[in-house]
Amino acid sequence: MGLTGLAIFKLLPKTNCKECGVPTCLAFAMALASGKTTLDKCPYVSDEAKESLESATAPPIKLVKAGVGDNVLELGDEQVMFRHDKTFYHPTGIFIEVADNADVAAKVDEINGLVFERVGQKYEVDGVAVVNASGNADTFKDAVAAAAAKTNKVLLLVSEDAAAMEAAAAGVADRKPILYAANGDNYEKMVEVAKKLAAPLVVKGKNLDDLADLAGKVGYKELILDSGERETSKVLADLTQIRRQAIKKRFRPFGYPTIAFTTEEDPYMEALQAQVYVSKYASIVVLKTTELASLITLFSFRSNLYTDPQKPIAVQPGVYAVGEVTPDSPVYITTNFSLTFYTVQTEVESTRIPSYLIAFETEGLSVLTAWAGGKFIGEEIGPWLKDSEINEKVNHKNLIIPGGVAAIKGKIEELSGWEVTVGPREANGIGSFAKLKLGGA
Amino acid sequence: MPVQILKEKFTGTVQEVVLGATKEEGGTRAYTVKLGGSSTLPFLQYEGSIPNRPVIAFEVWDVKPDWNPCFEPYYGDVWNDPAAWAKKAEELGADVIYLKLKGADPELENSKTPEDCAKVVKAILENTGAPLMVEGPGHPEKDNEVLQAVGEAAAGENIALGAAEKDNYRSIAAAAMMGKHCVIARSPVDINILKQLNIMITEMGIAPDKIICDPMSSGLGYGIEYSYSIMERSRWGALIGDKMMALPVVCLAGSEAWRAKEANAPLEEAGPGWGEQKPRGIMWFIWLLTG
Numbered sequence: 001m002g003l004t005g006l007a008i009f010k011l012l013p014k015t016n017c018k019e020c021g022v023p024t025c026l027a028f029a030m031a032l033a034s035g036k037t038t039l040d041k042c043p044y045v046s047d048e049a050k051e052s053l054e055s056a057t058a059p060p061i062k063l064v065k066a067g068v069g070d071n072v073l074e075l076g077d078e079q080v081m082f083r084h085d086k087t088f089y090h091p092t093g094i095f096i097e098v099a100d101n102a103d104v105a106a107k108v109d110e111i112n113g114l115v116f117e118r119v120g121q122k123y124e125v126d127g128v129a130v131v132n133a134s135g136n137a138d139t140f141k142d143a144v145a146a147a148a149a150k151t152n153k154v155l156l157l158v159s160e161d162a163a164a165m166e167a168a169a170a171g172v173a174d175r176k177p178i179l180y181a182a183n184g185d186n187y188e189k190m191v192e193v194a195k196k197l198a199a200p201l202v203v204k205g206k207n208l209d210d211l212a213d214l215a216g217k218v219g220y221k222e223l224i225l226d227s228g229e230r231e232t233s234k235v236l237a238d239l240t241q242i243r244r245q246a247i248k249k250r251f252r253p254f255g256y257p258t259i260a261f262t263t264e265e266d267p268y269m270e271a272l273q274a275q276v277y278v279s280k281y282a283s284i285v286v287l288k289t290t291e292l293a294s295l296i297t298l299f300s301f302r303s304n305l306y307t308d309p310q311k312p313i314a315v316q317p318g319v320y321a322v323g324e325v326t327p328d329s330p331v332y333i334t335t336n337f338s339l340t341f342y343t344v345q346t347e348v349e350s351t352r353i354p355s356y357l358i359a360f361e362t363e364g365l366s367v368l369t370a371w372a373g374g375k376f377i378g379e380e381i382g383p384w385l386k387d388s389e390i391n392e393k394v395n396h397k398n399l400i401i402p403g404g405v406a407a408i409k410g411k412i413e414e415l416s417g418w419e420v421t422v423g424p425r426e427a428n429g430i431g432s433f434a435k436l437k438l439g440g441a
Numbered sequence: 442m443p444v445q446i447l448k449e450k451f452t453g454t455v456q457e458v459v460l461g462a463t464k465e466e467g468g469t470r471a472y473t474v475k476l477g478g479s480s481t482l483p484f485l486q487y488e489g490s491i492p493n494r495p496v497i498a499f500e501v502w503d504v505k506p507d508w509n510p511c512f513e514p515y516y517g518d519v520w521n522d523p524a525a526w527a528k529k530a531e532e533l534g535a536d537v538i539y540l541k542l543k544g545a546d547p548e549l550e551n552s553k554t555p556e557d558c559a560k561v562v563k564a565i566l567e568n569t570g571a572p573l574m575v576e577g578p579g580h581p582e583k584d585n586e587v588l589q590a591v592g593e594a595a596a597g598e599n600i601a602l603g604a605a606e607k608d609n610y611r612s613i614a615a616a617a618m619m620g621k622h623c624v625i626a627r628s629p630v631d632i633n634i635l636k637q638l639n640i641m642i643t644e645m646g647i648a649p650d651k652i653i654c655d656p657m658s659s660g661l662g663y664g665i666e667y668s669y670s671i672m673e674r675s676r677w678g679a680l681i682g683d684k685m686m687a688l689p690v691v692c693l694a695g696s697e698a699w700r701a702k703e704a705n706a707p708l709e710e711a712g713p714g715w716g717e718q719k720p721r722g723i724m725w726f727i728w729l730l731t732g
Contacts, residue, residue: 082670082673082674082677083666083669083670083673084670084673084674118662118703208444208446209442209443209444211444212442212443212444213442216442233484233486236484236485237484237485237486237487240485241444241446241447244447245444245447248447249447251444253442254444279669296703297661300661300662300703301661301665304661304662304664304665304666304669305666305669307666309666309670339659339664339667342662342664343664346701428579432548435548436548
């Protein structure tokens with residue numbers, strides 16, 4: 001945030017009226033500085049103070065919303081340069097292009113069909129970019145209408161012809177589409193069209209200077225930025241500059257979400273180009289490819305990158321079957337910290353012995369941390385195991401535990417009536433363990 | 442409106458490490474490669490120098506690998522002969538050969554002896570001109586024996602030996618020091634151990650320009666974000682002047698990526714909407730390289 005608590009305090013009424021819910025004005029100022037509260041909670045702040053405070057306490061990157069209903073896409077409002085500094089909040093929107101002179105309906109059907117499922121998550125394309133490739137306003141209008149009729153995804157209208165944009169946008173006014181793009185020549189008209197729809201508008205510069213100039217003068221705040229650069233490493237450099245200026249300098253013209261377009265023709269190279277932009281720092285990336293391998297990796301990477309590093313990621317606790325299990329299948333147990341769980345799951349899978357794997361509820365802690373914290377110990381696992389659904393699934397009572405916590409063996413046996421085998425210390429030892437102890441491949 | 446480009450004022454530079462030695466330098470490599478040397482984050486050419494491109498090492502095993510069958514058309518003719526395999530990797534464009542001495546794993550039948558391993562390394566050095574990195578079977582005691590023999594066999598070649606880990610670094614580092622080789626310092630996706638291990642290895646008398654870090658790469662969907670952030674944090678540490686984080690990084694992308702179900706599952710066992718195995722495997726792999 002731009003101001004310190006003390007600097008904000010100087011602008012407050014200093015009456016300690018408590019109506020904001022905080023005991024003193026100083027405490028309120030501190031809460032404001034750390035972004036924990038908002039200025040509208042103070043009923044007595046002067047208009048003058050309000051104005052200077054609002055600009056100073058506004059988020060460094062504006063939150064911009066596109067789309068309607070269940071398909072609202074939130075963009076921007078990021079606070080840090082690196083995910084390890086805090087977290088990233090709004091995952092990059094992934095859009096796919098449709099040319100207005102192609103078979104729009106068929107292409108949009110194809111995009112609608114791009115639904116992937118992995119590790120319990122469902123990935124879908126966020127939006128459809130209708131490009132005025134024909135250069136014809138009527139064709140563009142019809143294509144936008146055809147796309148809108150086929151999908152509820154967010155629409156991105158791509159035409160720098162303001163008249164064509166006006167006509168096409170009018171047909172989808174209730175969808176809050178993103179309009180692309182206002183440039184130095186057309187921005188007055190484009191802003192007018194965007195204002196009418198209250199829709200987000202992309203400003204496209206010739207370079208960073210031109211972009212700052214445009215964003216500063218358009219007189220509209222629902223903006224998305226494009227520096228106009230298309231060469232991968234230069235786009236990365238521009239996106240980094242935009243993010244840095246916004247966060248570190250609070251340079252207002254760059255305090256908006258961003259958009260990047262791929263240029264590579266090969267679908268795999270294109271996905272890699274998109275990956276660079278997902279990493280650093282595009283709010284939207286627009287692709288042409290519908291190649292499955294390109295997209296599933298892009299979606300997976302985005303979902304990994306946007307996980308909150310402050311929270312351990314957990315899988316749903318419970319009993320998981322790995323392979324075609326039978327009542328004779330061995331039973332492993334580990335914690336529900338997702339990294340641990342998936343690592344163990346992969347190793348168990350590669351033993352090619354169908355097995356059960358229990359993800360024990362440790363609130364997302366790893367094995368040793370959970371053990372040290374009293375969450376992965378015999379006193380917890382034993383009673384749970386005794387009544388667990390696993391008793392109905394297998395005809396034996398033999399549990400394999402991680403080698404790092406061999407000490408909990410006795411207590412589990414005592415409290416569950418199961419027999420415990422101590423497995424390897426590390427997941428990568430499961431292969432040889434299974435071979436030796438379970439007679440696997 | 443002219444935008445004042447905002448540059449980070451970094452004070453540190455990533456340590457430059459040379460791998461390999463030519464005839465003039467006491468080895469037999471056709472060329473050497475330089476690693477590290479950057480004074481900014483990747484690709485931000487406007488604020489620092491990035492003198493050395495990342496080099497691509499090809500993984501070669503001393504025994505036939507248990508890899509996905511989709512590799513067979515490419516390596517099936519050579520993967521019973523590590524020297525021929527290394528040669529083929531070189532022809533396919535490898536900057537560096539990364540030899541994994543899996544055959545020395547004491548849990549395998551007919552596990553290779555340190556002498557066998559030294560022979561394999563000699564054969565590869567004779568058959569190729571690329572700098573070499575050698576990793577033991579991943580069994581602490583056997584690694585120590587094997588890498589000592591390899592270090593001696595490759596004396597003067599300035600290869601990299603690995604992997605030295607927190608609980609097992611002394612013998613491997615000593616073997617590297619004896620043969621004037623580089624050492625691969627491996628830490629388990631943990632920035633504190635990464636730094637601690639580098640300190641411990643340098644305290645043994647190994648110069649920082651002989652250490653390559655392996656912070657361990659987690660695969661896409663299997664914790665890539667942890668590796669990503671560890672690398673960003675350690676690189677940032679390097680650039681603001683922490684010399685014990687300022688060592689070049691190696692990522693063993695192949696073995697990580699191809700462990701993932703997403704890379705391997707044939708079409709009929711794949712998740713909904715995943716598509717064919719081969720492009721999926723390739724993409725899963727490439728992602729780890731670039732991510």
